[in-house]
Every structure is written in structure tokens, then in C-alpha cells.
Amino acid sequence: MKLKNTDFRLLFMPRLVLTLAAIAAPVSSLHAGFDASASPPRFELKARPGDVIRQTLQISNHENQPARYLVKTADWELGPGGEAQFMEAAPKGGSCRPWVRVERHEISVSPKDTRNFRFEIHVPKDAASGECRFALLVSSDAGTVSPRGGNFIQIPIVGRLGIIVYVTIGDAKPGMKLERIVMKRIDGKPTPVATVHNAGTAHSRVQGSLKAVDAASHKLNLVPEQVVILPNARRELSLTPVDWSEGEAKPPAYELALPLRIKGTLQFQDGGEVEIDQTLQ
Numbered sequence: 001m002k003l004k005n006t007d008f009r010l011l012f013m014p015r016l017v018l019t020l021a022a023i024a025a026p027v028s029s030l031h032a033g034f035d036a037s038a039s040p041p042r043f044e045l046k047a048r049p050g051d052v053i054r055q056t057l058q059i060s061n062h063e064n065q066p067a068r069y070l071v072k073t074a075d076w077e078l079g080p081g082g083e084a085q086f087m088e089a090a091p092k093g094g095s096c097r098p099w100v101r102v103e104r105h106e107i108s109v110s111p112k113d114t115r116n117f118r119f120e121i122h123v124p125k126d127a128a129s130g131e132c133r134f135a136l137l138v139s140s141d142a143g144t145v146s147p148r149g150g151n152f153i154q155i156p157i158v159g160r161l162g163i164i165v166y167v168t169i170g171d172a173k174p175g176m177k178l179e180r181i182v183m184k185r186i187d188g189k190p191t192p193v194a195t196v197h198n199a200g201t202a203h204s205r206v207q208g209s210l211k212a213v214d215a216a217s218h219k220l221n222l223v224p225e226q227v228v229i230l231p232n233a234r235r236e237l238s239l240t241p242v243d244w245s246e247g248e249a250k251p252p253a254y255e256l257a258l259p260l261r262i263k264g265t266l267q268f269q270d271g272g273e274v275e276i277d278q279t280l281q
Helices: none
Strands: 015-018 027-029 034-039 042-047 052-061 067-078 084-087 100-102 106-109 113-122 130-140 143-147 155-157 160-169 176-186 189-198 206-213 219-224 233-242 260-268 273-280
Touching: 034 130, 034 160, 042 052, 052 106, 067 100, 084 130, 084 160, 106 113, 176 233, 176 260, 176 273, 189 206, 189 260, 206 233
Parallel strands: 042 160
Antiparallel strands: 015 034, 027 143, 034 052, 052 113, 067 084, 067 106, 067 130, 100 113, 130 160, 143 155, 176 189, 189 233, 206 219, 206 260, 219 233, 260 273
């Protein structure tokens, strides 16, 4: 089977449920909603110049009626708050979307059923080492709702979910460095925040857990926020306090008392790690 050229798009959530509660005015629905999921929620792949990568995405329809989904591609970047922003227009210079072929642009899924959706990435033979990033966007057909009392006004409702695809090409790799850990107030609470710089040519994440003891002798763990750090990017990651004192992980019922002693190891996705033994004021 020969797959066609395509554009991409997508959204970060593995499952997106769009309900009429999201609309400010009361409405009567002609379209029950959008209840679908895609698995896996992201692809992290490796390739060499000239490779053809074949992958399968599973699209599930959780509604009680058949659903038809539109599939496209998109470029994306991270916004100021770390949210994914998608560009669905024609690919600009440097985009790897022209490398992608999709099985089809529309797929129908029976009620409470799952279908496989195939796509390919054709890496050019002269591709330089680096990272190809794009998104696969899966959206519903536009349904409509009519506000109560409005016989003619139709408001379109479109649900959408997306899957991020990373392809590390050649010898591209992250270059992660922990720059500092300081205390900041987040949502009104003192929270350790780590600043991490990725000076490499591929994305990475921070993993692991730190042990912490505050001035009131509370013992807890600090878990790094699970966000991506793109090449040549610097991000602040919250180290979320987790209390295990009652046998299950939960947010502490108390505010951290400073100074806070932290100790342990944080790992980077590329295999590097950093030892930490620090007191935060």
C-alpha cells in the first residue's frame, strides 16, 4: 500500500472529552460531543538518513454512535507557559512535515470500537542530524448547537486531540544541565523550582525523585514536573512535594517550612544524571 502525502495536526491530550458545558450559553445539542482517545499519546522514534519509519496509531471511539474523524498534520512549538501551539498552515522552511505520509485523511470508527491508523516518515538521504518534530491532529466532524431561543443561529462544535511525534535523526542527542534549584511561591505555596538547560540537538525530560526534610522535620519526596525540554531551550520545573507518611502518595497537608534540605539524584532522559545535596532557604 502506498501512503499519500499529508499535513499534520494534533493536541497533547491522550483523551479529550468536549461537552456542551464548555459553552457559556445554555444550548441544545445536535451533536452529542467528542469522546475519543488515541494511543500512544506520543511517539519518540530514532532514524538514520534514508530510513522509512512505519508506525501505527490506535484511534478509539467511546461514543454510542459511529464517528468520523479527520486526520491532519501540524507543526508545533511551545508557548510561553509551556503549552503546545499548533501551526496547521502549509509547512514553512525547516519543517519535516513533507516527510510524512498518512494512510488516509478520514477514518470512521464504530461505536465503542478502536481502529488502527498507519503513517510513515520518509527521512531524506541527505537529512542532517537533528530532531524532526510534528503533530498528528485527530478531529471530529463539526457538529452544531443552537442557543435556546435562537431558531437560526448555529454554533459549530469541533473536538480535537493530538499526538506529538519526535524523530531523533543520526547522532542528535540532548545536552542537559541543571543550573539551579531555588524556592518560589506557586499557587501561594513555597515550592522548589529547578532550572534546566538543554544545549543539545534533541529533546529530553527530567526524571527521578529527591528526598526532602523541612524545618519542621516533615519528610517527603520531590518529584520533577514531567514536561519536555526542547533543544536549545531553558525551562523551570516545579519539584512537586509528595507526602508518603500515610502509605500513599498525596500532596502534603502542611506548608513547607524553610530551610528545606534536599538530597538525591535526578536523571535525564538521555541517560545523564546529577547528584543533589542542597539546603534551600
